[in-house]
Amino acid sequence: MKYYAQTRGEIGDYSKLPFRQKYALQDLLYIAYGLLIVALVLVSYVLGMFDLLPHDPLQINMSMLMAPPVSGGYLLGTDFMGRDILTRLIMGIQAYFLPGLLAVFISLSGGVLLGVLCGYRCGRTETIITYFTNLVDSFPRLVLILLVIAAFKPDIYYIMAVMGITAIPAVATAIANKIRFLAQKNYIEAAIALGLKTHVIILKHILWYNCRALLIIQATLGMGEAILLETSLSYLGFGVQEPVPSWGNMVQSGANYFLQGNFWPSTAPALAILFTILGFNLLGDGLNNILEDGRGK
Amino acid sequence: MSETISHPVLNIQNLRTYFYAHSKQSFVRAVDGVSLQVGQRETVGVVGESGSGKSVAAMSVMGLVGAGPGVISGSIHFANASVHQNLLAGLENFVHVEEVNSRVMAVKKDEKGWQKANEKLMQNLRGKEIAMIFQNPQSSLNPFITIGVQITEAIRLHTTYKSLKEARERALHWLEQVKIDSPRLRFDSYPSAMSGGMCQRAMIAMALSSEPSLLIADEPTTGLDSTTQSKIVDLIEELKSETGISSLIISHDIHVISRLADKVAVMYGGAVVEYGSAAKVLDMATNVKHPYTAALLASVPSEQKIREKASMQIIEGDVLDTINVPAGCRFHERCNQMTTAIKQNCLTRHPDLYEVESGHQIRCWRFAS
Amino acid sequence: MLQSVAVTFQVYMTLQPLKAIGNTLLKELVLAVLLLLGVSMVVFAILYTAPGDQFNILLEGLQPSEEARARVRDALGVPQAWYGQYFSWLLNVLSGNFGTSVRSGLPVAGELLNVSLNTLYLTLGSMFVTLLIAIPIALHSSVRGYSVTINWPLTMFGYLISAIPVFWMGYIAIYISIHGFAFFPLASLSQTPGENSWIYTLVPVLVLGLGSGSISEVIRSLREEMSRVMAEDYIRTARAKGASVWRHAFKEGFLIPVTGIIASKIPFILGGAVIVEQVFNWPGMGRMAWQAAQDRDFPVIMGIALIAAAFVRMGSLLQRLVYVAVNPQHSRD
Numbered sequence: 001m002k003y004y005a006q007t008r009g010e011i012g013d014y015s016k017l018p019f020r021q022k023y024a025l026q027d028l029l030y031i032a033y034g035l036l037i038v039a040l041v042l043v044s045y046v047l048g049m050f051d052l053l054p055h056d057p058l059q060i061n062m063s064m065l066m067a068p069p070v071s072g073g074y075l076l077g078t079d080f081m082g083r084d085i086l087t088r089l090i091m092g093i094q095a096y097f098l099p100g101l102l103a104v105f106i107s108l109s110g111g112v113l114l115g116v117l118c119g120y121r122c123g124r125t126e127t128i129i130t131y132f133t134n135l136v137d138s139f140p141r142l143v144l145i146l147l148v149i150a151a152f153k154p155d156i157y158y159i160m161a162v163m164g165i166t167a168i169p170a171v172a173t174a175i176a177n178k179i180r181f182l183a184q185k186n187y188i189e190a191a192i193a194l195g196l197k198t199h200v201i202i203l204k205h206i207l208w209y210n211c212r213a214l215l216i217i218q219a220t221l222g223m224g225e226a227i228l229l230e231t232s233l234s235y236l237g238f239g240v241q242e243p244v245p246s247w248g249n250m251v252q253s254g255a256n257y258f259l260q261g262n263f264w265p266s267t268a269p270a271l272a273i274l275f276t277i278l279g280f281n282l283l284g285d286g287l288n289n290i291l292e293d294g295r296g297k
Numbered sequence: 298m299s300e301t302i303s304h305p306v307l308n309i310q311n312l313r314t315y316f317y318a319h320s321k322q323s324f325v326r327a328v329d330g331v332s333l334q335v336g337q338r339e340t341v342g343v344v345g346e347s348g349s350g351k352s353v354a355a356m357s358v359m360g361l362v363g364a365g366p367g368v369i370s371g372s373i374h375f376a377n378a379s380v381h382q383n384l385l386a387g388l389e390n391f392v393h394v395e396e397v398n399s400r401v402m403a404v405k406k407d408e409k410g411w412q413k414a415n416e417k418l419m420q421n422l423r424g425k426e427i428a429m430i431f432q433n434p435q436s437s438l439n440p441f442i443t444i445g446v447q448i449t450e451a452i453r454l455h456t457t458y459k460s461l462k463e464a465r466e467r468a469l470h471w472l473e474q475v476k477i478d479s480p481r482l483r484f485d486s487y488p489s490a491m492s493g494g495m496c497q498r499a500m501i502a503m504a505l506s507s508e509p510s511l512l513i514a515d516e517p518t519t520g521l522d523s524t525t526q527s528k529i530v531d532l533i534e535e536l537k538s539e540t541g542i543s544s545l546i547i548s549h550d551i552h553v554i555s556r557l558a559d560k561v562a563v564m565y566g567g568a569v570v571e572y573g574s575a576a577k578v579l580d581m582a583t584n585v586k587h588p589y590t591a592a593l594l595a596s597v598p599s600e601q602k603i604r605e606k607a608s609m610q611i612i613e614g615d616v617l618d619t620i621n622v623p624a625g626c627r628f629h630e631r632c633n634q635m636t637t638a639i640k641q642n643c644l645t646r647h648p649d650l651y652e653v654e655s656g657h658q659i660r661c662w663r664f665a666s
Numbered sequence: 667m668l669q670s671v672a673v674t675f676q677v678y679m680t681l682q683p684l685k686a687i688g689n690t691l692l693k694e695l696v697l698a699v700l701l702l703l704g705v706s707m708v709v710f711a712i713l714y715t716a717p718g719d720q721f722n723i724l725l726e727g728l729q730p731s732e733e734a735r736a737r738v739r740d741a742l743g744v745p746q747a748w749y750g751q752y753f754s755w756l757l758n759v760l761s762g763n764f765g766t767s768v769r770s771g772l773p774v775a776g777e778l779l780n781v782s783l784n785t786l787y788l789t790l791g792s793m794f795v796t797l798l799i800a801i802p803i804a805l806h807s808s809v810r811g812y813s814v815t816i817n818w819p820l821t822m823f824g825y826l827i828s829a830i831p832v833f834w835m836g837y838i839a840i841y842i843s844i845h846g847f848a849f850f851p852l853a854s855l856s857q858t859p860g861e862n863s864w865i866y867t868l869v870p871v872l873v874l875g876l877g878s879g880s881i882s883e884v885i886r887s888l889r890e891e892m893s894r895v896m897a898e899d900y901i902r903t904a905r906a907k908g909a910s911v912w913r914h915a916f917k918e919g920f921l922i923p924v925t926g927i928i929a930s931k932i933p934f935i936l937g938g939a940v941i942v943e944q945v946f947n948w949p950g951m952g953r954m955a956w957q958a959a960q961d962r963d964f965p966v967i968m969g970i971a972l973i974a975a976a977f978v979r980m981g982s983l984l985q986r987l988v989y990v991a992v993n994p995q996h997s998r999d
Binding site for chain 1: 716717830841945959961964983
């Protein structure tokens with residue numbers, strides 16, 4: 001049943017309508033949640049960096065194995081070796097935070113370079129760029145990384161560099177499309193006609209004014225992917241090694257206990273992964289809907 | 298003409314189709330109490346500017362209105378040799394309208410329920426007994442399917458020619474009827490390969506091939522260039538006399554209406570403001586007409602006026618805002634024929650349709666008897 | 667006379683789309699070959715820059731026997747220039763010789779063949795599962811119109827599912843199978859005799875289908891495209907004609923978007939397969955790749971990289987074929 005009532009536009013009533021919320025509630029919620037997660041990650045990273053932890057992540061407490069959350073001073077319980085889960089979760093962020101930033105940095109800078117090159121000077125560069133995009137897309141990322149691991153050492157920074165490189169085409173295409181869009185609207189022509197210097201046009205007008213939303217969105221989504229990749233790799237045993245905690249290896253070492261019915265040691269890190277990646281993805285999507293798609297009410 | 302009205306093919310009574318503007322929290326009164334009849338072998342033309350509600354009225358007949366509350370009241374009786382049906386049967390069960398001072402202020406409608414009920418009803422009529430063609434023929438045909446297949450689809454659905462071979466024969470027959478060049482070639486072409494005029498011919502062929510009793514044409518010539526336009530009008534004229542089909546032609550182009558229609562309804566702001574035979578309504582000489590019709594006719598450049606280099610006649614004012622409908626006559630703000638005698642009425646009350654002569658009605662206080 | 671002209675023309679017209687498909691097939695094959703060449707170059711480049719005498723290890727593995735290897739080394743010497751090395755490797759690969767596994771000493775090609783079929787099964791099966799879940803959700807909201815009460819939870823469901831780490835999901839599935847249905851989906855394929863052992867193989871397929879992260883993408887893409895098509899004029903005409911709307915919306919609103927999304931998601935599904943195979947001990951390419959990475963077994967990992975890329979390109983090729991077969995405008999290219 002739908003109900004429609006006319007409450008305005010009465011005969012002769014030409015009063016201005018009050019300001020209605022511009023943005024869809026859903027997108028704002030997404031962004032709020034995402035920002036919350038980002039804040040938590042940042043805070044945890046700092047805490048981990050300065051060792052401001054509730055317990056020692058490596059300290060074994062044989063008297064309290066697999067304690068449930070909120071018992072004996074362990075806020076999230078302990079794992080199968082009596083180590084505090086909360087501390088280990090916080091420390092786990094160290095494993096992906098900087099590498100993830102590296103990946104994002106590489107993908108954005110490479111993407112911007114390539115995208116501006118392609119967008120600004122189209123033509124033949126375009127076929128080459130498309131070829132490279134398709135080339136990079138032909139590899140399942142994990143397989144490529146395993147290849148790199150086989151060739152070099154399983155250093156997370158190498159790996160994140162590779163991830164950053166594989167993400168370049170996506171960023172580049174997005175930027176190139178944006179530039180093409182602007183060119184279509186004669187934005188660039190106008191800037192040139194005004195006598196602006198090329199580097200000013202590119203840096204200030206194109207990138208800063210028009211692409212910054214795009215870049216922020218790519219950064220958040222890229223960070224989400226980096227986290228997924230790092231946790232998958234450390235699950236497979238290629239990241240930080242036990243006993244140093246990483247969310248992936250925490251799930252892996254708790255696996256056997258999981259199958260025996262002790263869910264928590266594996267589930268806690270898995271939930272951390274879930275909510276964190278969800279946060280980054282929702283942040284990216286929410287920002288995208290509001291800033292790029294113009295979907296607001 | 299009057300002897301055909303005993304059982305009109307289409308009898309629209311008091312149709313009201315409203316939409317709702319959420320941002321403005323008010324109704325868009327697209328069709329606000331329209332009554333029309335199309336008799337057997339008759340062609341009724343509906344003319345008006347954009348926003349007058351003529352397309353929405355046609356869509357309401359076909360049950361293709363998707364948005365807002367949609368159709369909220371009225372009846373549409375369709376009658377031909379085999380079918381007698383109110384196309385809005387059962388509407389009252391799904392809609393509850395609240396009026397204040399005979400002005401609709403709130404509507405409660407079970408849209409899903411109405412859609413289901415109406416679909417069941419319209420399923421057997423759409424395409425088969427009532428066919429509709431649209432403007433922009435190229436985008437109105439499926440670009441991924443050849444027009445031959447689109448036409449045979451209609452034939453196999455609605456006629457007794459069910460086999461592919463028979464349907465193909467019939468489709469080719471109809472393609473010849475609409476005077477499309479090289480019908481066999483066009484049968485296997487895609488709409489993107491054909492010009493606007495040819496696409497429209499194909500659409501007409503598709504519509505008529507299922508042998509309906511009523512054809513609704515929503516701006517059939519809009520979007521085509523002028524030479525093609527007149528050719529399509531010729532075609533429709535010919536097909537009308539050949540098949541004896543009744544039709545409802547909607548257009549903002551007076552020329553088209555004058556050539557095709559037996560009776561004309563002039564719509565403005567969601568209501569019919571003048572209704573009568575084509576000869577009477579489109580007669581420029583008399584001044585027994587609605588001010589809007591008069592202005593409309595005057596604004597159409599004619600040969601004589603062009604020769605005289607007369608200045609363009611425009612109708613002052615803007616199209617009616619169907620959200621903020623002013624009190625009184627819909628047209629009063631743009632009307633140049635208000636006299637002091639009727640001014641009070643014009644400003645405050647909606648006029649009804651008054652019969653000025655047999656078969657000719659005008660919605661204007663000047664003719665209130 | 668006229669009849670035969672008409673008939674010839676008929677035949678010509680029906681063959682037109684086939685000609686277009688043929689053209690595209692050729693073009694796409696050439697493209698795929700070029701890309702795979704590029705892939706092989708990248709793979710080789712990684713090998714080449716790796717520390718250690720990798721190429722020699724690889725080369726030794728390429729020769730069938732010890733004496734042959736010694737002979738080659740003496741006679742030809744190892745080609746020093748990188749392009750020489752690349753081409754000799756490439757030629758071997760093209761003739762089916764992927765080298766010998768450093769770990770097992772067995773020829774890689776043979777092992778890869780068995781293993782890739784298992785992964786293919788996993789990949790296709792999980793794609794099917796993903797589509798099975800995502801398509802009804804996407805179609806429901808686009809065809810029936812957006813109703814917030816139903817759609818928001820479903821969209822959130824899609825997001826959540828895509829964020830769940832697939833390895834954890836795997837353990838949950840295993841737990842449920844063990845305790846809920848009393849079977850162990852962990853055992854390798856060869857070790858589970860008896861009837862209904864094929865059921866065990868469904869669990870990893872299900873897990874990968876749910877967890878590969880493609881569900882929310884498919885839902886979003888499909889829903890957008892279908893909604894756009896539903897608003898097109900020609901759908902309105904179909905309704906007015908009393909024709910089946912689905913039949914008309916199918917090509918542009920369903921077939922093309924779905925094939926597009928699937929082709930683009932193959933790399934992700936393969937990546938997910940690596941993890942799922944690990945969880946379930948599934949004897950597929952992914953697990954083999956993991957093993958190879960641990961052992962630094964180049965021939966194996968290089969072969970896997972090539973095969974995986976080949977899968978991806980094939981998927982892309984098929985998608986392009988479907989696109990051209992369905993789309994009459996492009997047949998004019």
